[in-house]
Amino acid sequence: MAYSKEAEKIMVAAIDFGTTYSGYAFAFRHDYESDPLKITGNQWLTGSQAGVSLKTPSCVLFNPRGHFHSFGYEAEEEYVNLAYEEKHSDWYFFRRFKMKLYNNPQMGREDLLEDEEGNTMPAMTVFSAIINYLRGHLLDACKSRDFGLSESEIKWVLTVPAIWSDGAKQFMREAAEQGGIPSSQLLIALEPEVASIYCKNVPMNKREDSSTFECFDVGTKYLILDAGGGTIDITVQEVQGDCSLTEVYKANGGDWGGTKVDEAFEDFLGEVFTPDVLYRFKREKRGDYLELCREFEIKKRTITPELDHQKVTFKIPISLNDVYQDIKRTSLRDSITAAGKYKGQLALIGDKMRVDAEIARGFFTTTCDVITEHMSVILREPEVEGTSTILMVGGFSESAMLRHAVQKKFAGMRIIMPYEAGLSVLKGAVQYGFNPQIITTRVCKFTYGIETLNDFDDQVHPQSKKIFISGECYCNDCFSKHVEIGQSVKVGEATEERTYFPITEDQRSMRLAVYVSEDANPQYTTDSSCTYLGELTVDLPDEVEKNKRNVGVKLIFGGTELSVEARVIKTGEVTKAAFNFLNRGGSPHCEQQHKH
Known part of the structure; x- marks a missing residue:
């Protein structure tokens, strides 16, 4: 999503929606500009276990009518009491459900979540109710302190794992909208990146390693291990001369969290x-x-x-x-x-x-072994040569067992864990909201392309792909590549324009099927490496002659979310285009478009 000076807000509020724990934090622009670490969080009462915490369990309780009842420690306590009284069976209690979006990257808007008792509710209802609760809780905290702040003056940041699919990110954006956060005021942030931003602002004397070594010197490459409750996110960044950060190896990881x-x-x-x-x-x-x-x-x-x-x-x-x-x-x-x-x-x-x-x-052996072995594989990649520092962030990084496993496996490397590693994502998300331009380059996790019909060539295309439409011979299922796996793309940079035109003259729009592949150069969308991601709908203008409605499409990578630009070739006019990665109807084969 584009970010400009006009979009600046008085406050940035971040929601870290975790697998095991969640929380929010905020800061005012004038405070951030004088001290980036001046960030306010909420202190949650820990229920029957006396104390306070800056995060609360990711548990939500709905009453038998399906209405939101409570979240966090309060929901946990209430459900336990209901269970002891054997009154819990018709209530809805969800815990540790965020991983559903990782395990089912094509989750649709109508998909259901199953709770502890096997009762089901729409996943969108559950996620949006939690976001709405955290949003309301933060706004109430602002009102109680008489900040005199309008909701329109807040920029919201919602964190997601970097390894999540484009569909999962769109799901969270729509859940946030249903939870009361306008899309125009929302940034989606990648968890390991914002944790890195937080660490960049933490003085050395607040880091666990208090030596004079500075891992954020210009030209330094460092691996970020973001170990959360559900997922492990790993990426490698390099510090640039202007102190911005570039990603040098694509975000990766797995469900090996705490x-x-x-x-x-x-x-x-x-x-x-x-x-x-x-x-x-x-x-x-x-x-x-x-x-x-x-x-x-x-x-x-x-x-x-x-x-x-x-x-x-x-x-x-x-x-x-x-x-x-x-x-x-x-x-x-x-x-x-x-x-x-x-x-x-x-x-x-x-x-x-x-x-x-x-x-x-x-109990820690298997997951620690998987994590450290995966890190070893990454550190052997040529792109990350010269990486000598590992930055450990996320709640699971606070485990002595994981720290020991990493230190033992990578004895020759500098291991740094910041003060409050478990809050690094949440606080870094606030800082990212004030300066999203700090991340300048990201690496594509997949090859992205659009399914097309091309003119059939007997010398190139297999006969099994030959189809006839209106007497014309085409090759079906061709992969029109827009960006390649491992390609470094600047934030907001559009790829080379590809031109498509409708098959029939009466079409009012084109539905383009978007695919991803782990191969650099897939030929057909039916290749085993290809996965259907969703569809891109491009409006076709009526005022342009029917046979001259060719549309140029540019996919914009580098941001935390995929975006698109489309224009009518004849007039140069920008036309409406939008992704739908939550479509469960499958690839729109009936409207395949011919690549020009």
């Missing part, structure tokens, strides 16, 4: 208590199960590599042991003592389970 540690712990419980016992416990003792999850979320932060011959204690609900005895007709304590995979390595004492430190550390 929730994988939770899954490993649950797998362990399944081995100890058996899967059928754990399943029944989760279904029938929902309140106790959620309390167990909350306990582990806190406990896992205390697991460190230094634990050697010590025991790690986990609080286990008595009801889990009761379910075990009811199904197995024997005491779990007796079963563990008698035999089992973990004999001698764990013990049950009341509602406590004490395990060897090796077992506890093992």
